[in-house]
Amino acid sequence: MPFAVYLLGLAVFAQGTSEFMLSGLVPAIARDLGVSIPAAGLLTSAFAAGMVVGAPLMAALSLRLSRRAALLAFLVVFLLVHVVGAVTTSYEVLVVTRVLAALANAGFLAVAIATAVALAPADAKARATSVLLGGVTIACVAGVPGGALLGEVWGWRSAFWAVALALVPAVLAVLRSVPGGAPATVSAGGGVRGELRVLRRPRLLVLLLLGALVNGATFCTFTYLAPVLTGVTGIGSAWMPVMLALFGLGSFAGVTISGRVADRRPVPLLTAGGVALVAGWATFALTAGAAVxxxxxxxxxxxxxxxxxxxxxxxxxxAAGGAPTLGSAYATAAFNVGATLGPWLGGLAIDAGLGFRSPLWVSAAMAGLALAVAGGAAGRNRMEVDLRGAAQ
Structure with a gap:
């Protein structure tokens, strides 16, 4: 795997840390800016909304630039808005910086995935993707406790400064290691309209739906993991950083396994993994009262x-071979739709009085729906093949 792919993974780690660290900084931000806890919590929602909207929009705009120029532009914007966020005393300005950071993050991730896939061997798309997503999973492990520790010792603004400083070597690395070249519209041939035509393929739309459902199931439980483990399992709150880190280690192991297997045997991995996901969420719901x-x-x-x-x-x-940039952007948007929808559905279940186990059942239902959609799509494809064969 080219070294530039790992450097892109480093940049993804820094940006992912910015997204995840906020959950540990909300109380301090609320106190410092004189707003309520829910208002400070909306900073996370602003970032998620920016990711959903920004992925296709920023990716489309980036097609007019070379990939190196687009990556540098997104990184520099992300760095600068964190500097502004670190010095502002206005809640409204901080909200705007989070939206702008999300737009830049979404655009960078879309272009970075397309760039990593282009730099990697033709049959190693999953390996290249796993390197970048490995940066996200490490951020998931380190972002929350790291941001909380910095906020505790030097104040919440120090976490924003840390992200900005971490992006400096990423900017230099992209400048030195990512090839320049023509704008993506020229290299891809066809521009935005050409890529959008590719994105109408039924198989691609099914994959995006499956991604939203699977990620929705993941973040439904992840969002409420602390109340599940403290309120149902009986694990002390002091152990929550360890539990979150354990989930993060599992996620890192997952992307590593995908990188090694998915290029050669994606269907068996998705089939076995999908069935195991449904069974695992249901088992978790049934056994949540026991610690082991x-x-x-x-x-x-x-x-x-x-x-x-x-x-x-x-x-x-x-599936989006002719639309590498917008394909990765739509994947980013779909997964963030799931990351928004899953916690919302889990919250509805809790508010309905179904208890803290209910997000686990919601996760099982979303994963089960994904399995049903995949099975239906596979059955339809087999039927179409059989009908074409009979017609011939």
Whole structure:
């Protein structure tokens, strides 16, 4: 794998840390800016909304630039808005910086995935994708406790400064290691309209739907993992950083497995992983009251969720061969739709009085729906093949 792909993974780690660290900084931000906890929590929602909207929009705009120029532009914007966020005393300005950061992050991730796939061997799309998503999973492990630690010692602004400083070597690395070249519209041939035509393929749309459902199931439980483990399992709150890190280690293992297997045997991985996901979420819901199975399933479900999710992203890139930039952007948007929808559905279940186990059942239902959609799509494809054969 070219070294430039790992450098892109480093940049993804820094940006992912910015997204995840906020959950540990909300109380401090609320106190410092004189707003309520829910208002400070909206900073996370602003970032998620920016990711959903920004992925296709920023990717389309980036097609007018070379990939190196687009990556540098997104990185520099991301760095600068964190500097502004670190010095502002206005809640409204901080909200705007989070939206702009999300737009830049979404654009960077879309172009970075397309660039990594282009730099990697033709049959190694899953390996290249796993390197970038590995940066996200490490950010998931390090972002929350790291941001919380910095906020505790030097204040929440120090976490923003840390992200900005971490991006400086990423900017230099992209400048030195990523090839320049013509704008993506020239290299891809066809521009935005050409890529959009590719994105209408039924198989691609099914893969995007599956990605949204699987990621929705993942983040439905991940969002409420602390109340599940403290309120149902009985694990002390002091152990929550360890549990979150365990889930993050599982997610890193998942993208690593996907990178090694998904290029050669994606269908068996998706089939077995999908069935195991449904069974795992249901088992977690049934056994959440016992510590040992709950701890084991935190690791197992993190592994399965990211192995299946990473494989789906790589399959989107294979299916969108003529639309590498917008294909990766739509994958990013679909997964963030799931990351928004899953926690919302889990919250509805809790508010309905179904208890803290209910997000686990919602995760099982979303994963089960994904399995049903995949089965239906596979059956339809087989039927179409049989009908064409009979007609001939």
């Amino acid at each position: 199975p709950a701890i084991v399933l935190v690791l197992v479900q993190g592994t399965l969720s990211f192995a299946v999710g990473s494989t789906l992203i790589s399959q989107v890139l294979y």
